[in-house]
Amino acid sequence: MFQWDAFKQFIFSGFVLQAAWTTLWISVVAQIVGVVLGLFIALMRMSRYPWLSAIARAYIWFFRGSPLLVQVLLLYDGLPRIFPGLLLSDITCVLIAFSLNEAAYMSEITRAGITSVDTGQMEAGKSLGMRYGLAMRRIVLPQAARVIVPPLGNEFNNMLKTTSIASVIGLRELTGFAEQFGSPTFTIFELLIVATLYYLLLTTIWGYVQAWIENRLDPNRTTKIELDQKKWGARMLGFGSPRLR
Numbered sequence: 399m400f401q402w403d404a405f406k407q408f409i410f411s412g413f414v415l416q417a418a419w420t421t422l423w424i425s426v427v428a429q430i431v432g433v434v435l436g437l438f439i440a441l442m443r444m445s446r447y448p449w450l451s452a453i454a455r456a457y458i459w460f461f462r463g464s465p466l467l468v469q470v471l472l473l474y475d476g477l478p479r480i481f482p483g484l485l486l487s488d489i490t491c492v493l494i495a496f497s498l499n500e501a502a503y504m505s506e507i508t509r510a511g512i513t514s515v516d517t518g519q520m521e522a523g524k525s526l527g528m529r530y531g532l533a534m535r536r537i538v539l540p541q542a543a544r545v546i547v548p549p550l551g552n553e554f555n556n557m558l559k560t561t562s563i564a565s566v567i568g569l570r571e572l573t574g575f576a577e578q579f580g581s582p583t584f585t586i587f588e589l590l591i592v593a594t595l596y597y598l599l600l601t602t603i604w605g606y607v608q609a610w611i612e613n614r615l616d617p618n619r620t621t622k623i624e625l626d627q628k629k630w631g632a633r634m635l636g637f638g639s640p641r642l643r
Contacts, residue, residue, distance in 0.1 A: 404583065405588045405589075408589055408592050409592050413579065414575055414593070418599075420570065421558065422600060424489075424496065425557045427497075429557050431493075431501070432501045432504050433501075433508075433550065435504075435505075436501040436505040439454045439502070440454075440509040443505065444509060458502045458505060458506065462502045466496070466499050469498070470491060470563060470566070473491040474486070474488065474567045491567065503553060504553065511544075511545035512534075512539070512542045515538050515542050519533075547612055548608075551608035555608070558597065558601055558604065559597060559601070561573075562574075565577055573593055576593045
């Protein structure tokens with residue numbers, strides 16, 4: 399039978415709020431590192447030097463071809479066996495594994511965004527005396543952002559849920575919280591429901607943030623009409639002339 403007492407006890411407890419915060423900041427840090435590292439890997443793959451492109455391809459092949467759970471376990475359990483003196487904390491292993499894994503996916507997303515920009519844009523920048531790096535920063539990447547942001551937002555949404563993998567090494571994020579607090583009292587199911595509600599809350603909030611960002615980057619968005627706090631009746635009847643901005 400569902401234990402409502404346990405559900406009510408933990409739904410707004412400090413333990414679950416701390417677990418939700420852990421889930422959120424791990425996702426943010428891993429995503430930021432993954433985006434930055436993914437940009438460099440994408441540029442390496444697009445490099446005219448074959449050895450740089452080969453390194454990037456090998457990196458993407460490994461991290462996209464092996465499960466993230468295995469990568470976490472390799473760092474947490476395997477690394478100390480290879481280097482006995484090197485012991486990483488659970489949070490360090492999770493951040494490294496998540497960041498490296500996310501970089502492989504973001505590199506492909508970034509590469510797709512860059513290649514979507516017409517090559518004439520880079521040539522135009524070079525004709526103005528810009529170096530490759532400057533033209534990439536000022537001309538290509540701002541245009542590529544419109545293609546990169548939607549899948550990037552989906553990747554972060556997925557990252558919020560993927561943090562549950564960290565529970566296998568004892569990290570107390572939302573799923574780990576449910577397992578650790580629910581096992582002694584046989585209320586894992588109830589606490590997993592609590593964790594699910596917080597996952598839904600975080601992903602829902604991010605959905606609105608992502609929609610706002612995409613709208614700001616959309617060059618074809620409809621010109622907004624400023625209604626100057628007109629009443630509903632005035633708007634419906636057309637009194638006054640709204641100003642366009």
